[in-house]
Amino acid sequence: MSVLKTDKLTKRFGGVVATDAVSLSLQDKRVHGLIGPNGAGKTTLIAQLAGQLKPDAGKILLNSRNITRLSEPARVRAGLTRTFQISSLFNDFSVQENVAFAVQANAGHSFRFWSNVSRNNDINDRAHELLELLGLSNKAGANASALSHGEQRQLEIAMALATKPSVLMLDEPMAGMGAEESLRLIQLLQELKHDTTLLLVEHDMDAVFALADDLSVLVNGALIASGNAADVRQDPDVIAAYLGTTT
Amino acid sequence: MKGVSTIHRMGGGLLLLVILLTPFIMLWLGKPFWLDIFTRLVILAIAASSLSLLLSVAGLASFGHAAYIGLGAYAVGIPVYYETYGGAPWLASYSGWWHLLLGVSVCALFALVTGAISLRTKGVHFIMITMAFSQMILYLLVGLEEFGGDDGLSVDLRSDFSLPDLSLPSAESFGFPSLNLPSLNLPPVNLPPVSLPPVSLEEPWVFYLVCFALLLLVLFIVSKVKHSHFGRVLQAARQNEQRVRALGINPYRYRLLVFVVAGVFAGLSGFLFANYAYFVSPSMVEWTRSGELMFMVILGGVSSLLGPVVGASVFVLLEHFLSRLTVFWHLPFGLLLLMVVLFGRGGIIGMLKRDSQQ
Numbered sequence: 001m002s003v004l005k006t007d008k009l010t011k012r013f014g015g016v017v018a019t020d021a022v023s024l025s026l027q028d029k030r031v032h033g034l035i036g037p038n039g040a041g042k043t044t045l046i047a048q049l050a051g052q053l054k055p056d057a058g059k060i061l062l063n064s065r066n067i068t069r070l071s072e073p074a075r076v077r078a079g080l081t082r083t084f085q086i087s088s089l090f091n092d093f094s095v096q097e098n099v100a101f102a103v104q105a106n107a108g109h110s111f112r113f114w115s116n117v118s119r120n121n122d123i124n125d126r127a128h129e130l131l132e133l134l135g136l137s138n139k140a141g142a143n144a145s146a147l148s149h150g151e152q153r154q155l156e157i158a159m160a161l162a163t164k165p166s167v168l169m170l171d172e173p174m175a176g177m178g179a180e181e182s183l184r185l186i187q188l189l190q191e192l193k194h195d196t197t198l199l200l201v202e203h204d205m206d207a208v209f210a211l212a213d214d215l216s217v218l219v220n221g222a223l224i225a226s227g228n229a230a231d232v233r234q235d236p237d238v239i240a241a242y243l244g245t246t247t
Numbered sequence: 248m249k250g251v252s253t254i255h256r257m258g259g260g261l262l263l264l265v266i267l268l269t270p271f272i273m274l275w276l277g278k279p280f281w282l283d284i285f286t287r288l289v290i291l292a293i294a295a296s297s298l299s300l301l302l303s304v305a306g307l308a309s310f311g312h313a314a315y316i317g318l319g320a321y322a323v324g325i326p327v328y329y330e331t332y333g334g335a336p337w338l339a340s341y342s343g344w345w346h347l348l349l350g351v352s353v354c355a356l357f358a359l360v361t362g363a364i365s366l367r368t369k370g371v372h373f374i375m376i377t378m379a380f381s382q383m384i385l386y387l388l389v390g391l392e393e394f395g396g397d398d399g400l401s402v403d404l405r406s407d408f409s410l411p412d413l414s415l416p417s418a419e420s421f422g423f424p425s426l427n428l429p430s431l432n433l434p435p436v437n438l439p440p441v442s443l444p445p446v447s448l449e450e451p452w453v454f455y456l457v458c459f460a461l462l463l464l465v466l467f468i469v470s471k472v473k474h475s476h477f478g479r480v481l482q483a484a485r486q487n488e489q490r491v492r493a494l495g496i497n498p499y500r501y502r503l504l505v506f507v508v509a510g511v512f513a514g515l516s517g518f519l520f521a522n523y524a525y526f527v528s529p530s531m532v533e534w535t536r537s538g539e540l541m542f543m544v545i546l547g548g549v550s551s552l553l554g555p556v557v558g559a560s561v562f563v564l565l566e567h568f569l570s571r572l573t574v575f576w577h578l579p580f581g582l583l584l585l586m587v588v589l590f591g592r593g594g595i596i597g598m599l600k601r602d603s604q605q
Contacts, residue, residue, distance in 0.1 A: 050493065076495030088490045090483050101483050104476060105494040110501065112476040120476075163495055 001028045002061075003197045004049070004080065004167045009058035011041075011048060011221075018044045019055065020222035026167065026214075031189065031198045033212030033229065035205075037241070041221040042201045043085060046169050049199075050082040051075045062167070077106070079166035083173060085201075087152040089159075091145040095136055098144050098155055100127040102162035126162070134158040135184065150181040157185070161192075168192070169199040174207050186210055209233075217241060255600065259553045266560065267459055282451055288563040289458045290519045295543040295555030296465050297512030302541065303549035304473050305505050306485030310374045311361075311381030313536035315354045315510045317388060317529065319517020322350030324400045324527035331403050343406030343448070350514045357384075358510030362503050378534055388529035399528025402521050405448040448522055458519055462556070465512050470552050472508070481505055546587055548594025557595050 004026040011019040018041045026032045034042055047053040049060060051072035060068045062080055070078065090098050097118070103126045104110060104117060117123065131137045134154040139147060147155060153173060160168060170189075174182045182204065189198060189211055202208050208215070209229070216226040217238050225235045232238055266285065273281035294316055301307040323346045329339030340346070361380040368376055394400045448454045472478050484491045484498035491498050521527045530536075539562065547558025565583070569576035591598045 052489075052492075071497065072492045073495045073497045076493065081495075082493060084490075084493070088487060088493070090486045090490065092486050093483070097479075101479055102494050104479060105491070105496045110476040110480045110496065111504070113472055113478075114475060116474045117476045117479045118474065159490075159494065 002026065003028045003063060004199070005061040006049070007059040007061070009045070009048060009055050009060065011044060011053060011055050017221050019048065020220070021058070022218070022221070022223050024216055024223065024226065026197050026199055029193060029195065029197055030213040031193055031200055031211045032214045032216065033208040034199060034201045034216050034218060035203075035208060036218035040218040042218055043171060044221075045218065046082055046171050046199070046201065049169060050080065076163055076165075079164070080169070081160050081163045081165035081167070082169040083156050083160045083171055085171040085175065087149075087156045089144040089152060089155060091143070093144055094140065095142050095144055095147065095155055096124075096127055096131065096140040099130050099158050099162055100124060102159035103127050103130070106163045130158045130162055133161070133188065150177045153177055154181070154185070157188075165196060167197045167199065169201075171201050172203060173200070174202055174204045182207060255551075258599075262553060262556065263463070266556070270455060282455055284563060284567055286451070286455045286458055286523055288560055289455070289462050290516050290523055291540075291543065291563060292556045292559040293458070293462050293465050293519065294513050294516035295540050295547070295559045296462070296469055297509045297516065298540045299544045299549065299555040300469055300472065300505060300509045300512070302544050303554065304469075304478060304485070305481040305502055307366075307502060307506065308374050308541070309365075309377040309506070309509070310534065310537050310541070311377035311379075312509070312513050312540050313532050313534070314357070314381035314384040315513035316517035316520060316536070317384055317527075317532035318353050318357060319350040319514030320521035320527040320531055321388065321394070321400075321517075322346050322353055322514070323406055323518055323521035324402050325394060327402050327404065327406075328394060328400060341404065341407040343408040346406045347515075347518055350518045351511050354510045354514030354517075355507050358507040359503070362506035362510075366499060366502050366506065378537065381532060381534060381537060385529050385532040385534075388532060395528070397529050399526055399530070402525045402527060405454065405522045405525070406518070408448065454522065458523075461515060461519070465515070466552060466556070468512075472505075473552070477501060477504075542584055546584060546594055548596035550593055551596040551600075554594055554596050561595065 002025045004024075006022055006024045008021040008023055009019055010017070010021050020041075022045060024045075034045070036042055044053065048055045051067075051070060051074075055068065058068075059066055062075070062078055065078070067075055067078060067080070090101065093101065100118070100123050103123045104120075107123065128137070128140075131140055134157060136151060136154055136158060139151060144152070144155060153176065157170070157173060160170075173185060173189075177185065186207055189200070192198065198211075200208065200211060212229045214227060215229040215232040217224050217232060217235075219241050224241060225232045225238050266289065270282040270285040273279070294312070297315075298309065298312045301309050301312075326338050326340045326342075326346060326349065329335045330341050333339075338349075357380075361377070365373055365376045365380065388394075389397045448457065473482075480491070480496060480498060480501045484496075484502065488498060517531070520531065543558030543562050544555050545558070546561055547554035547556065551557075565580060566576065569579055587594060593600065
């Protein structure tokens, strides 16, 4: 079943076609890898799916509902969440507060003015679970800006998970991670697959091939192949694109 | 860390106690004019605290905060003027409850409308647009010839907070202006009045204590709001708006609400200013006034609840002492601000905290 679908999604920046009539379909509870050379338009595509960029043409459907005109926060509430290629954190907050805020953001409205949010057990318990899951418990009290690069990447994912996404878009989650951290993350994503649909943009091909059930290849804003990962890997166009011999 | 934060809390309590008691001690030492200086200090601290809600908590650099002080002040000046000299019976009154209701409503409405527009902009644009709205109020007040134009308007007496006279259930006795409707001509009730002694703001000590109590109330609310769900959203949006949106919250409505709350608190300080000075004038709304408030918040330290109180205290005391030395007192004053911004990140409180941690 298709959970997230785009129909001829197109975005132009001046004369450059950043997204060229992309029709993508993410199947339920599978990992969909999105690969392509630098500048192929992967991040631009994610920004449109997340609602940060408005497409010039085409449609985006989440569970058959047209969300093309929905604002970014509304899409998150509908279950579509992204992470950022460059960790996007709250640097004055502690690690715990970062995750707690992400939990709070998805626990009803925040027009509550009197009770101390840092003493809210529901929020703190959930935040604790997520920190545990990402192996950040021992850093809970540290300032987010004091984390190592790899730990910041993990925090980034913990925050995205706090939104309880049905579709999670990961923009290069392994970028800059050590081998051990990468391995841990791959294991985590394997587990996540049981109840979440994942769109994985990643340059680490080992990770992509280890995780992706389906694969799409983006070159110059256009999809040149999309489908079962094993099939796409055999596709001559894809091999050509990755060998850098496209015309 | 826990010990340090206890020290800070005790330091804060001590600071407030010193502010509360100093005028009384000075009176004992035969210098009663300090009451006047400290009343002004406390009123400015309320205004600065309200700005800190925007500047420090929400990261919104509003450069038009003085507009609310002016609106709150004219909400005292105009009803008192009409009550004294006649005219506009629907507006005229000496009642403090009416002045407060009027000031709070006008400030809330002005903040709601201007905030709804300003908050669609960011950075320098936000600073300029809030300043522009405040200039609109300035020129509006200058244009009000009946109320003295740019000469301002004397307030003949302070707001009256007589408590309701329990024997007479008429509109006036509740401190609200008479509606003068014929249908309200109730038959006279011949009961002895059991009214409580009126709280008179004309008594300088009473007025000072009222101002101080309101400062405590504002600080308490600011502190509560800062640590609430609502405050957490504002602080997160200050640091990284993009991420707040990516977590499913549009910060706009939260910011609009805090903009209104801050406007109302600044209006409260305007209400007190009019009563303090027996005078209102458009100069209260000049953009330099808004700048001074920002100065106080930054000088005191943006990360701390009492930063604006420290900032307002240093501002008022330096102004007092420096202006006795030289008429060019703004120069050392400006240099001081530069020093604090350049060398003392976190303002005066930030510097003190770093010392106590070493």
